[in-house]
Structures are given as structure tokens and as C-alpha cells.
Amino acid sequence: MCYFACAIHLKGKPVTAMQFISDLVARGRYCFSTEEATDALGTTAVATRAALRRLRQKDELAMPSRGFYVVVPPEFRNAGCLPAGHFIPALMEHLGEKYYAGLLSAAEYHGAAHQRPQIFQVMVARNKPEITCGKVRVMFVARKNVAQIPTADFKTPRGYLKISTPAATAFDLVGYPNHAAGLDNVATILAELAEHLDGEELIRLAALSPIAWAQRLGYLLELVGAQKKTAKLAKFISEKNPEPTPLTPSRPFEGISQLKPWNILVNTLVEADI
Structure with a gap:
């Protein structure tokens, strides 16, 4: 979907910032760039930013990212x-970056989050600073091969x-447990997600992720009673024969025996809330 079409002109007449915004909303659009507004208003970029700043002061507009x-x-x-x-979606198109909503935010859309996350999590190819828009916070988490990760379109x-x-x-949750409120919460979410998981997928x-993620995921799925979903993953790991x-990499694991078939060193107790 294209969010940044050509700028709007109202029959060649001068357009105020408020008229421009009203016409956008009438067309079902709620996002725009400084350049688009400047073109529509027929003014300089400085004058456009001043007009938009006045609307921001009236809480008519917000600017989650510079120029957007x-x-x-x-x-x-x-x-x-x-x-x-x-x-x-409009912001990422504006920035020209691939993305998907992931981790706890994706879990919520799949009905697997027990409570609404306090921050919206977006996976991108490179690290980006967190943004704040009013009371809304967005965290960007880097995953280099974000463009290859399968996604679904959710209608808003x-x-x-x-x-x-x-x-x-599921893979992102085990790969970034620190962004998912820890392994206990990850296991709790996996218990809810399990019915939607497909062995082939x-x-x-697993082929797109570090092998350690697959090892941890297989173990945690078994832990929450989803063994029926892990057979193909166990075969994949067995063939790879990973170290x-x-x-939990941050905790000591010397002297701990590995647990087959996942070749996992269980160096922490995980308790799912199920």
C-alpha cells in the first residue's frame, strides 16, 4: 500500500495547513511528510514547518520522526x-526500510500476550533509536535478515x-528474551502460540536463524507441553549436530550435562505461567 501519493491541491487555490490535513483525512490518510505538505501548501519548507508546528501545539498533529x-x-x-x-507502516515506507512488528507486539496480535506490551516492538535491519510520540513508544530491534522473515498482513x-x-x-522471542520480559514470559507466550505453529515453517x-535459537525453542516448546510441534525441528537439529x-548464555553453565535432542545446557529454571 502506498501512503505517500502525489500532493493534494484544491482546484489550484491556496491551501491552508488545516485544509490540507482535512482533505487527507477525508481520503482516509493520517500520515504525511514535510515535503508533501510543502508541495500542497505552495509555500517554503520553513513556512510549512511553522504552520505544522502550530497545529502540533494544538495537539492536531504529532511528529514521531523528523519530517514525518x-x-x-x-x-x-x-x-x-x-x-x-x-x-x-507509513513511517517505514517514508524511511524506505523493511520492517515487521515482532516480539511481544506480534504475540499480542496473535492473541498470545497475557497483557498489552508497554512499548511497540518493530524489527528492522539495523539498529535505530527508540521513538516517542505522545504516550506511544516504539522500540526498534535489529535483525539483519528482516526482509527474509515471513510475515502476515494485519488490518488496522x-x-x-x-x-x-x-x-x-517464536524464534524472535527465544532469540531476544531480554526484549520479551525474560524466559519465563517467553515460555508462557510459546504455550499460547503453540497451536498456531507448523513444523515445516x-x-x-531455523534455516534463517542462529542454530542456538532453534535449540532453545525446541527445549522450551517441550517444556510447555508442545512436543507434537517439535519432531521436525528435532530432526533438523540432529542433522546439524550443533555444539x-x-x-541462558549470561549465566554459568560449566559442568552441566547437555539435554538431548536439543544439545541444550539447562542452566536456569524456566517456569511458564500456564
């Missing part, structure tokens, strides 16, 4: 911004948001 604006409807004025899932009131598939979400994701890997 979000129209804030009355129902979201208290939050000071649209929900992240409503503007992230403003368009379509790319989210990781259940299997991709787990293999495809033993600790369940």
Missing part, C-alpha cells in the same frame, strides 16, 4: 498520537501492518 507527521483524531488526543500499529483502521508469523515470532525459520548451547 501523524494526524491525531479526537479519540486519540489523550494519547497524543495514533497507536503505533496505525502509523508504523489505517491500513495493513506487517507482523511476524507465529513461527517467526519452524524448519524454514551444546546454554539456555
Whole structure:
């Protein structure tokens, strides 16, 4: 979906910033760039930014990223911004970057999060600083091969948001447990995600991920009683015959025996809330 079409002109007449925004909303659009507004208003970039700044001061607009604006409807004025899932697709198109909503945010869309995450998590190819838009916070987490990870389109009131598939979400959760409130929470989410997992897709994701992620995922799925989902993954790991890997790399694991078939060193107790 293209969010940045040609600029809007109202029958050749001068357009105010408010008219420009009203016409955008009438067309179902809530995001735009400084360049687009400048073209529509027929003014200089400096004058356009000044006009948009006045609307921001009235809470009509928000600017989650430099040069990128979000129209804030009355129902979201208290939050000071649209929900992240409503503007992230347009923002990432504006930035020209591949993305998908992942980790706890993806788990929520799949119905596997026990509570709404406090921050919206977006996977990108390179690290980016967190952004704040009113009360809305967005964290960017780097995964180099983000463009290869399978996604699904989730319909929002403003368009379509790319989210990781259940299997991709599972791999990201075990790969980035510090961004998922720890392994206990990861295991809890996996218990909910398990019914949506497919053995073949787990293999495809394993080939796109560090082998240690597959080892930890297989162990945790068995831990939460999802053994039926792990047979193909266990075969994949057996064929790779990887080095033993600790369940928690940051904790000591010397002297701990590896657990087959995952070649995992269980150096921490994981308790899922199920």
C-alpha cells in the first residue's frame, strides 16, 4: 500500500495547513511528510514547518520522526498520537526500510500476550533509536535478515501492518528474551502460540536463524507441553549436530550435562505461567 501519493491541491487555490490535513483525512490518510505538505501548501519548507508546528501545539498533529507527521483524531488526543500499529507502516515506507512488528507486539496480535506490551516492538535491519510520540513508544530491534522473515498482513483502521508469523515470532522471542520480559514470559507466550505453529515453517525459520535459537525453542516448546510441534525441528537439529548451547548464555553453565535432542545446557529454571 502506498501512503505517500502525489500532493493534494484544491482546484489550484491556496491551501491552508488545516485544509490540507482535512482533505487527507477525508481520503482516509493520517500520515504525511514535510515535503508533501510543502508541495500542497505552495509555500517554503520553513513556512510549512511553522504552520505544522502550530497545529502540533494544538495537539492536531504529532511528529514521531523528523519530517514525518501523524494526524491525531479526537479519540486519540489523550494519547497524543495514533497507536503505533496505525502509523508504523507509513513511517517505514517514508524511511524506505523493511520492517515487521515482532516480539511481544506480534504475540499480542496473535492473541498470545497475557497483557498489552508497554512499548511497540518493530524489527528492522539495523539498529535505530527508540521513538516517542505522545504516550506511544516504539522500540526498534535489529535483525539483519528482516526482509527474509515471513510475515502476515494485519488490518488496522489505517491500513495493513506487517507482523511476524507465529513461527517467526517464536524464534524472535527465544532469540531476544531480554526484549520479551525474560524466559519465563517467553515460555508462557510459546504455550499460547503453540497451536498456531507448523513444523515445516519452524524448519524454514531455523534455516534463517542462529542454530542456538532453534535449540532453545525446541527445549522450551517441550517444556510447555508442545512436543507434537517439535519432531521436525528435532530432526533438523540432529542433522546439524550443533555444539551444546546454554539456555541462558549470561549465566554459568560449566559442568552441566547437555539435554538431548536439543544439545541444550539447562542452566536456569524456566517456569511458564500456564
